[in-house]
Amino acid sequence: MAKSADSVTGPLPRRCCNAQFACEWLYAAINHIKGGKTMEETYVGIDIHRDYGVACVRDLKGEIVDEFQFGNNIEGIQKVREKLGENNVHVAIESTGNMWVVLWDTLEENKLDLHLVHPLKTKAIASNKLKNDKLDAKMLSRLLRGDLLVCSYVPPRDVRDEREIVRLRASLVRLRTQVINKLRSILHKYCIRYKGSLRQNAGIEFLSSLEIRPVDKSAVQSYLETLKTLNSEIASVNAQIAKNEKEEIRLLMSIPGIDYYSAVLINSEIGDISRFPSHNKLASWAGLVPSMHQSGTTFYNGNITKEGSKRLRWILVQCAHASIKTNSKINEFYSKIAKRRGDNKAIVAVARKLVKIIYAVLSSGNPSLYGDPKKTETKIKRMRTIAEK
Numbered sequence: 001m002a003k004s005a006d007s008v009t010g011p012l013p014r015r016c017c018n019a020q021f022a023c024e025w026l027y028a029a030i031n032h033i034k035g036g037k038t039m040e041e042t043y044v045g046i047d048i049h050r051d052y053g054v055a056c057v058r059d060l061k062g063e064i065v066d067e068f069q070f071g072n073n074i075e076g077i078q079k080v081r082e083k084l085g086e087n088n089v090h091v092a093i094e095s096t097g098n099m100w101v102v103l104w105d106t107l108e109e110n111k112l113d114l115h116l117v118h119p120l121k122t123k124a125i126a127s128n129k130l131k132n133d134k135l136d137a138k139m140l141s142r143l144l145r146g147d148l149l150v151c152s153y154v155p156p157r158d159v160r161d162e163r164e165i166v167r168l169r170a171s172l173v174r175l176r177t178q179v180i181n182k183l184r185s186i187l188h189k190y191c192i193r194y195k196g197s198l199r200q201n202a203g204i205e206f207l208s209s210l211e212i213r214p215v216d217k218s219a220v221q222s223y224l225e226t227l228k229t230l231n232s233e234i235a236s237v238n239a240q241i242a243k244n245e246k247e248e249i250r251l252l253m254s255i256p257g258i259d260y261y262s263a264v265l266i267n268s269e270i271g272d273i274s275r276f277p278s279h280n281k282l283a284s285w286a287g288l289v290p291s292m293h294q295s296g297t298t299f300y301n302g303n304i305t306k307e308g309s310k311r312l313r314w315i316l317v318q319c320a321h322a323s324i325k326t327n328s329k330i331n332e333f334y335s336k337i338a339k340r341r342g343d344n345k346a347i348v349a350v351a352r353k354l355v356k357i358i359y360a361v362l363s364s365g366n367p368s369l370y371g372d373p374k375k376t377e378t379k380i381k382r383m384r385t386i387a388e389k
Helices: 019-033 074-084 101-109 119-125 133-145 157-189 201-208 214-242 247-253 260-270 279-285 310-326 328-341 343-364 373-387
Strands: 042-048 052-058 064-071 089-094 113-117 290-295 298-304
Touching (some): 042 074, 064 074, 064 133, 074 101, 089 101, 089 133, 101 113, 201 214, 214 260, 214 373, 247 343, 260 343, 310 328, 310 343, 328 343
Parallel strands (some): 042 089
16 A cells, blocks of 8 residues: 655644745655656746747746747747657746747647736736846746736637638738728829729729829729739638638527628637636627726726727627627617617627627527528528639
């Protein structure tokens, strides 16, 4: 029969105020139970920049065992991978633009315990008066060891790829809007009004036939070539997005106001729905809950927090506008609030209601009760048509 930990290490005193002693006792007890084998558990803080990164490695007792700098390139990241190995390594990486992505993907292959640190909220917990890369890496490793970090959710790689493709489409649409605004600006110089869409074939033909000064004619032709290219690229990206036929996408498309693009964007931003214990938590992450201010006996709610995923919040507001036009129940809900609080707050309330519906649909795996099966089937057919182009 195996001996108890107390028979070797001695019992832990009831009134032990020394945290380091308690940690050492626990460490020795675990090693004894494991047959005397040392569990080399390490905590690594990495402060990453565009050209290089700084790492600080601590052991279970909190002592620094290694500090090193590496280049933020393939060779430097492979150096980090070799140094850290694969066993019982916990890594905290500060989120800095997109500069952490390659490092994360590489270390993820080693199946390490990775944490992407929220820089602003971590600064609120512990900020150094003297700030440099070494101190930041030390602080990250110390907070990681104490489980005091505020971390961001990083979805699996396939979900990250979904995010990239829908964000690419949003970026291309913004560029197209800029080009159309440039074209309308030229039309305003000549007091020309065109009520249709300039990005459609009829609008392009109208712009090509304009009799204006040569300098503006040249600008219009240049913008039209750019517009045609963007239209082609957006159509290509739309086809890629429409090929996504996950069950979650079909379920989301059963909700009024949500089509295939909105469904893919919502699903990619949310990721695993089980990480939210309730629809209220999901709404809070989308930034669609009111801010709260309290001091003593004074308490009041302010505007929505607008924290969390701004893309999810944006698409929910867009879907809210569409849903009030396609569903009578949601329109009735919107009208009641609009009479009392105005249109803007009513739209936000509808977006918040959509969050509740989305949570119920994804959690239960059943289509929305607000949806119309025939309309949902029409959406799916249109999605397949676009995917085949």
